[in-house]
Amino acid sequence: MASNYVEEEIKEKLRSKLNQEKVKLWLSPYTAEDGSKGSSLDELSTRYAVECNLSVDKVCCVLDDLRLHALEKLASRNKFQQTGIASLKVKLAGNFQKEANNGTRENKYTVEIPLHERGENLKQLISKRSGINLSHVKLISSGRVIEDGSSLQEQGLKNQSLVMAICLTEAEAEARVQQEQLLKVSRTREAAEILASKDDAGDGHEPFLQIADQAGKSLQLPPEERKALTLAMTLHEKGKAAIKRKQYGEALLLLLEADKEFRKCNSDILNAVDNYAILCLDIVWCYLCLQSVNDLPDAESRLLACEDCFNRSYGQNLERLAVVKGEIGSVLALFMRLHLLQGIVAYHQHKRHEAITLLNKAEKELQRLAVDDEKIAEVVSMGFTPQEARLGLRGSNGSVSTAVAYIMKKKEEKKKMRLKEKEEREKRKKEKRLGKTASGESVSVDVYEMLCSMGFPPGAAAEALRQTNNDINMAIQTLSTQPELLQLPDPVNPDIEITDELIAQVTSMGFSADTAREALKRSSGQVERAIEELLNSGGILSASPVTQSSDQQDTSEPGPSSSKKTPEELQREKDAIDSIIPDIPENEEDYLDLSSEEELQFLEQYKALLNSL
Known part of the structure; x- marks a missing residue:
């Protein structure tokens, strides 16, 4: 070499x-x-x-x-x-690369094809030339997966463009496994889209990806932006899980799918979070592990984008990070990998001095990240996980006592953040159930709760605010002039269980069981209100207010029951979500827990190459 x-x-x-x-x-x-x-x-x-x-x-x-x-x-x-016939340079990577190194397949070659041809035609050419089954080939150019159904020109390919060809598995005997791996990408995208389309104020059983800035503050995003960002983050998590399994071909395909979704978000959102920078870092890491970092032109540009985001988020000397998080040890792992990859790219660009400087910087950061195994064992013996111990020791410069305090502080911060997230989700859930006002705005949860605290029934409070566009004074006046609103059911908790015990308490006053059940439904299960309503109405309940409110809610804001799904559709969603859950880490700082073993190997390899020159 x-x-x-x-x-x-x-x-x-x-x-x-x-x-x-x-x-x-x-x-x-x-x-x-x-x-x-x-x-x-x-x-x-x-x-x-x-x-x-x-x-x-x-x-x-x-x-x-x-x-x-x-x-x-x-x-x-x-x-x-x-003639319009373009020459494309093809570079084999991943398992292709291994066979090329063994002399069983050529490493680089050129194919000729008109750019108006579709991606699948290029794949056929490369498949025939390489001798690999067509269904097991994936192509990448300029950091994007080449799609089968679109023309090469539409996908940005030009004459003399470089194409990287990836085969996801190695042996022909594993054809079935290869096919399953290829399908994982499409299944993952489908599952991620289901997750992204779910309302974040759901029933609490589906996974929830919190979108927050560097300080942990939740970001409120338009629905389309949120969907794109959630989909991108989910695909990114699947890609990171594949990297941990060292399945770099599969990981790269997932990461490039995530990149496509991130590009749908506006720059302000991407500037508020560091997810896209970490994605770029992971993509270039896959290039390196697939032995293609020197052949793809977007490796350098991705690292520049990553560096710019890190400097903007944390400060060039990590000064912003020290203010926001109080320590720099954990995030130092990201800078170490960035400087390592930048040094390797500089090496392949024949910038020796720059490569040496960057690799030396990465080496110093690796030394700072090194944690004594005995100290990890000591912290683990106190009931913490190895990951918590490693991140805690890195964040406290190796002090066990400080690390324990650091971990406890993080746990408390996480607990508070989860509680705040739950409150926000419950509030959005209430807002959705309360519906829209006459002017089309959402009913204010805060004003609704103020009316309820004043003793007004939930259903009446919600309906009054719908009619008065959230004006609390006009709502109170409406409630005093329209007593029939007091019969409306609770829109937030419409399915309160009416037990036999509750019915017995009402029937003991001389009312029939059916009348008692209806009155309890309208009073949200409150026995006193149900009895009072029956006494005031002479035991005869009018159905018109309930019907009117129900109709209004259905037209103003579709609730969870307005889009009923078949059992097959619900099972499909559940299976899709279940395929994602194992790869979404419980600890939001999981991406910082780099073991650094592979980084050390690459560092030693490239320092040796520089020394040999």
């Missing part, structure tokens, strides 16, 4: 000199009319060899390679202009 690197470095140096002097190797006198080497190439090689302190033979060989490459590129461009 080091020898290839030196060859590439020499090529970059000579290419730079050619550009400075505006030398065009594909023209005379460096190229003859028949395409062979021109008379002046040897003279140019001798001069460059002296100026660059290289052998003449080496320079001549490299310049001729550059000349032939330029001619090939020119021929490709002319062919594309005349």
Whole structure:
């Protein structure tokens, strides 16, 4: 690898000199009319060899390679202009890469195809060339998965574009497993869409992804923005779970799906959270593990976007993080991986000094993140998990006592945040059930609860606010002039169980069981109110107010019962959600718990390569 690197470095140096002097190797006198080497190439090689302190033979060989490459590129461009047939560079990655390294399959090659052809046609070409079953091939270009049904041009491919081909599994004998892995991506997207479309004020049984800023404050988002962001975050979690299993091909596909959804959100939302920055970091990590970090042009741009977000969120020297969270140890793991990946990209760009600087920075951060195993065991013995112990020790510079206090503080903060989340969800749930006012606004939960605290029945309070557009004074006046509203059922808790015991208390006053049950429903199960209403009405209940309110609620705000689903649909949703739950971590700081073992291996590998040069 080091020898290839030196060859590439020499090529970059000579290419730079050619550009400075505006030398065009594909023209005379460096190229003859028949395409062979021109008379002046040897003279140019001798001069460059002296100026660059290289052998003449080496320079001549490299310049001729550059000349032939330029001619090939020119021929490709002319062919594309005349015929519309594009030349695409294909790089094999993942399990393809392993077989290429073993000499059983070529690593890189070029395919020709018109850009108006669909993605599936390109996949067929690559499948035939590589000898891999068509259904097991996935293609990526410029950081996006190439879709089967759209044209290559619509998906941004151009002449000379680079395409990365991934095979998700290795052996032909595992064809069934391969197919299941491929299906995971579509199943995951379907499940994530179900989760994203669920109202966050649901019944409390489905998982709930809290969308918050760096300080943990919940963000209130428009429905479409929230759906896109929830879908992106869910796909990202599935991708991170695949990374932990070292299934980097599957992980990359999921992460690029998440990237597509993140791009639907406006920049203000993405600036408020660091999720997109971490996604970019994870995508480049997959590139590295698939041995393709030096072949994809968007690796550098993703790391730049990640660095910009981290600096904006935490400060260039983590000063904002110290203010917001009180410590920097936990998030240091993200900066360590960022600097490591930046150093590796710089290495492949032949920026030696920059690579050395960044790798040295990553090494120092790795040393700061190192935690003594005995201290972890000591904290675990106190009843904490290994993850809590590791994050606690990192956040407290290795002090066991401080780590315990840190973990307890985090637990308390998490408890308060969960309580606040629950209150917010309950409030949104109430708001949905209360419906809309005459002007189309949601009934104010706060004003509704004020009326209830004043002794007005819940159903009457809600209906009065609907009619008066949340004006509390006008609502009180309406309740005094429309006593029939007092018979309306509670809109927040409409399905109160009417027990035999409650009915018996009302029938003991001489009313029939059916009348007692209806009165209890209208009074939300309150016996005193039910009896009072029956006494005032002479035991005869009018059905019109209830019907009117029910109709109004159905037209103003669809409630949970307005979209009944079949048992099959509900089971499908449950199965889909169940497929996601195992990969959504309970600890929101799970992404910070990097073991750093793989990072250390890559660091040592690239430092050794730099030293060998």
